[in-house]
Amino acid sequence: MMRIVHATDVHWYSRPHLGEIRGKRILGxxxxxxxxxxxxxxxxxxxxxxxxxxxxxPDLFVLTGDLTAQALPRELDKARRALEPVLSAFPSLVLPGNHDVYTWEGMLRRDFEARFGPWLHRDDAGLARLDRGEVTVLGLDAARPSVASAGRVPDAQLERLARVLEDEALRARFVVLAMHYPLLDEEDQPNINPIDGLLDAERVIATLADARVRPQLILHGHIHRGRQTTLRLPDGVGIPSINCGASGRAFDPVLGRTASMAVYEVEADGLRGIQRYRFDGRRFQPVPG
Ligand SMILES: [Fe+2]
Ligand SMILES: [Fe+2]
Structure with a gap:
């Protein structure tokens, strides 16, 4: 049995300097x-x-993006410092979200990679992969700077994902697909919303449909309210798709909002259990049921 800990959308924040408020950050x-x-x-x-x-x-820690508010170098440093006790102690996979690659200059400077390089586990095509025990986590990175918040998975990543999922040896392992964007919207349709969706969600779903080995679990974030659904493939196979909910959110009983995260207990042949946790203003407490 392995325990995978999932957090997302922590959104560490620093007040921007006046000189940093340009382009997309004016709106942000x-x-x-x-x-x-x-x-x-x-x-x-x-x-x-x-x-x-x-x-x-945890045996494995997966962070599905949006570590910062505006990808300011100071915010990235803050996130990196805050995460140190986790990253230094447990096998971890970190994905950026759309808020972590806010500007082209930041992306070209590779601000995110400079801080989180050791935990990106990217291959030459940009596909992330971390193997631990009987678990393989694959990670897609669709975040890119743009006026909108929509994502797009680069062709090379998707082609590599298709090739990796051809490997029969993965059948003996529990395969997780981690990404920042959800593949499905609230109506369980491909999440291709041009404002903040994943423009090529249909291609990613088709890749999973064609794959010899399917992931047994999809983890994502981006939508700050947690949600679990099932990605139904044309042959009837269903893959649980889980957003644990934004993990850095303030405890706000009036609005009924708070931070949440989740733990998945898995074995090579399947998902055994899910334990969700919610922040009660002091600490994270298990959610009954
Ligand atoms: Fe977010
Ligand atoms: Fe996001």
């Missing part, structure tokens, strides 16, 4: 301040999250 900063979104995520939840993950001592 306006959103954070005018709409009060910077209070949506808090140090208290972020600190409790790290303590909680360390106390769980």
């Amino acid at each position: 900063t306006a959103n954070l301040f005018l709409r009060g979104r910077r209070h949506e995520f808090t140090d208290a939840a972020q600190r409790a999250l790290i303590d909680h993950i360390v106390s769980l001592a």
Whole structure:
């Protein structure tokens, strides 16, 4: 039995310097301040999250992106420092989200890679892969700077995913597909919304449909409210697709919102259990049921 810990959308935040508020960050900063979104995520939840993950001592830790608010170098440093107790102690796979590659200059400077390189586990096609025990985690990175928040999986990654899933040896393993964007929208249709969806969700789904070995679990984030659904492939095979919910969110009983994360107990041949946790303002507590 292995325990996979999943967190997402922690959104560590730093106030931008005036000189950094250019291009897309003009809108982003306006959103954070005018709409009060910077209070949506808090140090208290972020600190409790790290303590909680360390106390769980996971066999594997998967972080499905949006570590920062605006991919400021200071925010990336803050995220990196905060995550140190987890990254240094447990096998970890980190994916960027759309908020972590906010600008072309940041992407060209490889700001994210410079801090999280050892935990990206990318091959030459950009597909992430981490093998531990009987578990293989594959990770797609569709985040790219653009005016909208929509993602696109580069062809090379998708072709590599198709090739990796041809490997019969994976049948003896529990295969997880991790990504920032959900493949399905709220109506369980391909999430191709041009504003903040995954533009080629249909191609990713087709790749999974054609694969010799299918992942047994899909993990994602991006939508801050947690959600579990099933990706139904044309031959009837269903793959559970889980968003554990934003993990750095402030405890807000009035709005009924808080931070959440999840633990998956898996064996080579299947998912055995899911334990969800929610932040109660002091610590993460198991959600009954
Ligand atoms: Fe997010
Ligand atoms: Fe996102």
